[in-house]
Amino acid sequence: MIEVQNISKSFDGKLVLDDISATFHSGKINQIIGQSGSGKTVLMKSIIGLFRVDSGKILYDGRNLREMRMKEIKELRKEVGMLFQGSALFDSQTVLANVMFPLKMFSPMSVAEMTERAEFCLTRVDLKPQAFNLFPSEISGGMQKRVAIARAISLNPRYLFCDEPNSGLDPVTSILIDRLIEEITQEFDITTIVNTHDMNSIMEIGANIILINKGKKAWEGSKDTIFSSDNEALNDFVFASELFKNVKKTQLKNNS
C-alpha cells in the first residue's frame, strides 16, 4: 500500500501538483487518470522520488520516502518496478540483456540463474524465444512494452508503476497489455499504479481511480462508479465526445 498525503510540486514557480492526497492498495490496479499535461507523469515520478516534492508525505507501507536516507532509498528502489511511457529499454542491449540488467546489477545469482529468471519473465509476458536476442529497435511497440514489463518484474517488485502502458498501441494490444498488468498485480499481490487517459483501459481494469485535473485531485472512485458520478471535471474528461455526452444524457433520463 502506498499513501500520499498533501503533496505539492512546482517547476520554476509553476505549480504542477497542488495538495494531492490518495491511497493506492496492493493487489489492485490503482489508476491515475487525467488529460495530457494534467500532471500524471509528474505525480508518478514524485511518488517514486525521481522528482523531489515541495511538501507532503509519501508512505510506502508506512515508510516515509522523504525521511529516508540515500541508502534506504536505494534499498526501496529494488522493490520498485516501473514501466515508462516510451518503454525506455536500453537500446544498446538485446531484449534478454535488458531484462537481465537489474539482476546483473543487484542479485547475487549466477549467469545461468539470471538467464533462467529473465527467460521466465519474458515468457510470462508472452514473448517468443525468437525475440530474446533481438534489439529493442527491431521489435514492435507492443513487444517493447512487454519487454519493459518483464524488466520491471524481474526483481519481484512489491510496487509497480506504469506510465501510460498503452500509449501508441492499438485497442486490441492495449487490452492485452492491461490484462497482463492486472494478472501480474493479482498474482504477486503488487501495489500497482497506472497512469492513463485511455477510456478502454479505465473501464477494463480501473479498480481504484483518481482523476487529476490541472494538478489537483478532482475525483476518486472506480470503474463501477465512473458513469453514475455527477462530478463536472470527471464528466468533461470521460464524455469528451458528443456521442458519449448523448449516451450519458439518455442514461440519466432512464434513471429518473
Add this chain to the structure above:
Amino acid sequence: MKKTLEQVGKYVNLMKKTFSLPDNWRMFWRQLPLEMEKLGINTVGIIVLISIFMGVIMTMQTIMNTENPMLPRYSTGLVLRDTLLLEFSSSIMSLLLAGKVGSNIASEIGTMRVTEQIDALDIMGVNSANYLILPKIIGLMLCMPMLVTFSVFCGLAGGCGVAIFTDMITISDFIYGIQYAFIPYYFTYSIIKSFFFGFVIASVSAFYGYFAYGGAIDVGKASTNAVVNSSILLLAVNVILTQLLLV
C-alpha cells in the same frame, strides 16, 4: 550570472554523484574498455590524418617564412617539434576531440535522458551518473596520452615527409632540428595537459547530455552546447595550466 552559478553548482553535484564508488565493479570494468574503444581508438584515424597534414604544412610554412640566412637550418625541425609538443598535439587536438567526442557523449546521454532510459536506471536504484559517465571520463582520460603521443609522432612524420619528398630541407638538417635542445619536460607537460582536457571534454559534454529535457531538438541543442562550452573551457584551462606548469 545567477544562472551560470547555478549551472556550475549543478555540474559540481553531478561530478560528486559520478565520482562515487560503482554499484557494481564488474559492470564498470566491462563498460570501460567499450568506452575507450568508442572514444579513443575510433578517433585515432582522424588524429593521424590531421596530425600528418599539420606536420607537413607547418614544416613548409616555417621554411618559407624563415628564409633568413641568420637562422640556423635546423630551426625548422625544432620549431615543428616544440609547436607539436607545446600546443598542437594537446590543445588543438583536444579542440578537435571536443567536436567529435563531445557531441557523441552529449547526444548519447541526452537521448538516454529524453527516452527515459536514465530514469529507468534511477528507478532500479542504479547511480545513473556513475554508471554512465564515470567510464566515459576515465576512458577518455586514459586514451588522451596515447592520442597525444600519436599526434606528436605523426606530426613529426609529416615534417619528415617534406624533407624526404621535397628539396626544401635536407633530411639531416630536419632530424638534427627535431633532436636539438630537446626538453623532455615539454612532453610531460603535454601529457599532463591532455589528462585535464580529457576530463573537461567528457565531463562537460556528459553534463549537457544528462540534463537535456524535451525531445530530439533538445538533444541537438545539448550537443551543440557541449561542444561550444567544452571548447571554451578547454581554452581557459589551457591558460591556467600553462601558467602553472611552464611559467
